Amino acid sequence: MDITRIDPLDVDLDLADRLVAVDRASHEHAGLELPVQSGPSRMFSLQHGNDGRPVDAVWVVGPPEEPVGWGLVELPFLDNRDLARLRAIVSPAHRRAGVGTALLEQMTAFAGERDRTQLTTGAWLGTDGIGFLGARGFGTQGQHQYAVRRLDLHEDPTRWDRLYGEAAAVASGYELVRVAGPADEAMVPDLVALHEAINDAPADDGREPDAWDPDRVRAYDASMARRHQTTHRVLARHSETGEWAGMSLLCVDEFVPTVAFQEDTTVVRAHRGHRLGLLMKCEMLRWLAAERPEVAAADTWNATDNHHMIAVNERLGCRVIATNVGYRRLL
Template sequence: MGSSSGQRWAPGCRHVPNSATRGPAGSDLAAAAKEEEARAHDPTTIDEDGGMRIDAVDPRDLDLDTADELAELRRSCLVGVDVAAYTGPALLLDIVEGSGEPEDQVVLLAREDDRLVGWARATEPRREYTDSLFLQGCVAPDHQGRGVGRALLDALTAGTTRTRLRTRAWEGTPGRPALTAWGFTASHTSAVRRLDLDAPDPGWSSMRREADAAADGYELVRRVGPTPEADLQEMVVLREAINDAPDALEFESYPTDRIAAYEQALTRRRQTQYTVVARHRGTGEPAGLSMVCVDEFDPSTAHQEDTSVVRAHRGHRLGLLLKLDMIAWLRHERPEVTGVETWNDSTNHHMIAVNERLGMREVARSTVFKRER
C-alpha cells in the first residue's frame, strides 16, 4: 500500500485530556487563562452592545446542562456541514474523560446575559506536540463578526507559552476566513466520507472474494471492547503503522500503557470499540488493523478510528479485507448503525480509492490551520 496505507483518527479524539492524567485544576494553562479573562474582560465587555462575559471553566466542573448548550451551539455553527453531531452527553464525556492522554485543558464560555454565544477549548499535550496548543471552538451565527471569537482566542493564547497554534475549520463555514484574518495559515485538508450501510450492496460480496484470495495467508480476529492485556503488544505494532500516513505531523509512539488508557477512556465515554486484526497465518505476526467506535448516545453512525497495514504485509488487499469484514460485522451485529464516517487526508490516495470503491461518498472537508508565535 505504500506510504498511504494509514488512516488517522478523527480530529479531536486525541487532543482532549483524561481527568486522571491532565494537570490539576490550578494548572498553568487554566490558571493563566482565568487570570487573563478576569484582567481583560471583567468588568470590560468585548461587544459594543454590552453584556458580554468570558469565563474560564475547569472541564471537571462542566455539567450536562452546560454540555447540552455547547453541543447545541456547535450544531448551529455547522448548518450545511453534513457530519454526525455531538449530543450533550457525548460531548461532556469527551471533554471530561478524554482519550487517556497526559494533557492540560481549559474551556472558555462566552455569555451575553445568560445566553451562551461562544465557547472554546485549548489543550496542551504533554506526550507529543509539546510545542503546540490545540484549539477548538465556535461562535453563535448571530454573534459572528463581533469580536467574540478573537476574544476567546486571545484569552486562550495568553495562558500558554506554546509557540505553535493548531486548529481546524470546516469548508464553507466562517471559521476559515476568520482564521486567515487572525494570522493562521492553511495546512493539510481532510475529507469526511460516509458509507451508507443500508444502501444496496455495491459489490461487497465480489470484493470480499477478491480480497480473501489475495490475503489467503492471513486470518482475521474480531474483538469488541478494550484489547486484552495479552494482545496489547501486537497493538503497538499496528497502531504505530499509522505513522507513515500523509497527515502524520510527528512520530507518535504507542506503548501498551497508552493504548490501554485510550481504550479505557473510550469505555468510560460509552464508545463501543469494534476491532478487526489481521494476522499472518505462518508467523502469527500482526499485519493489519481496522477499528471503529459506536457512540452509544447516538449509535446511528459509527466512527472510523485507525485502519492500518504494516509495511511488510502490504500488497495483499488487507486494507480492503479489513474494512469489508467490519462492514459485514456491523450490519449483522448492530443493525441500528446505518452509516460509518471516516476521515482521509486529501493526499492519502490509496485509502481514498479503497473507501470510494466500498461506496463511501464525500460529505465534508476540514482543513488544519497553524500559526507560529
C-alpha cells in the first residue's frame, strides 16, 4: 500500500481539494449533515493550525492525483505534551481493506517516536469509525461524547431580539462589546482569562487544562486571520467595576460563510448566574443578522454533560445533527 507522508506546507490547492473530496464522500456515505471544509479552508487549516503552527504530519494513501485516504497527527505543544490527536479517513469505496489500519500504524509510530503516550481521536456515532476504533484498541472510558448542534439563523431572526430582552433584564449590570478580527494589542492580556475559563467545561480523562497566555491569544488570532476565518467576539463587561466577565467567540469561514462555527462561550466564575451566556449569544446572532446575512447557520459542539451550555443552546432553538464519540488509546 502506497502511503506517503507529506509536509503540510506542501499541500497545495489541488491536493487539498482531493482530500476534501474523500471527506465529502465519507459524510455522504454516513448520511451526515455536517459541513465539509472547502479546499482552500482545508489547505490553510493544515498549514496554520489553531496556534500559529502547521499540523505536525499528514499522510496520503494512494496516488496523490486520486487519494483513497488520508490522515493527520497534531501534537499539542503548549500543554498536554503527552498527547497526540489523530484523524484518519478512508474513501467509502476502499474500506475494510486495511487502509485505515495502515494509516493508524504510521500515525502511532510517529506519535510514539515523539514520546506521546496518549492517542486521542473521535468517530461519528453510527458510522464505520466506531467499529474500527474499537477493533484497534481504542476505548471510550473517561472520554466525552460531543453533540453537534445546528442553529438555523434565517428561520426566525426576531427570536434573538426576544431572548436578548429576557436575558438583558437579568444581566442589567453588564455591557457588551463586539470585536471583529484580531483583538487590539491593548485587549490581548484581558482575553487570557476569558479563553482560560473554558477549562471549567467538562474535560476528558488524561487532559490537562489548556494553558493560555497573551502569546497564545495573539497566535490564535493570527492563525485564524491567515485561514480567512473572521473571528467575531462578543465580550461582556461588568459596568460598575469594568471587569471582563465573559466571551462568546464565533468564526465565519470566508471561503464558505454559510455555516459559521461557534468556538468557546465562557463566563468567568465570579460573574456566573446572570444569563450572560444567553445574552452574549443573542448579541452575536443579532450582529450576524445585521452585518453577515449570508451566514445561514451556526454549528456548535457541546460535551453531552455540559448541561448549562446545552440549556442555552436549546433555548436558542438548536437541533442536534450528529454526535462525535471521543476515544483514547494509551501507548
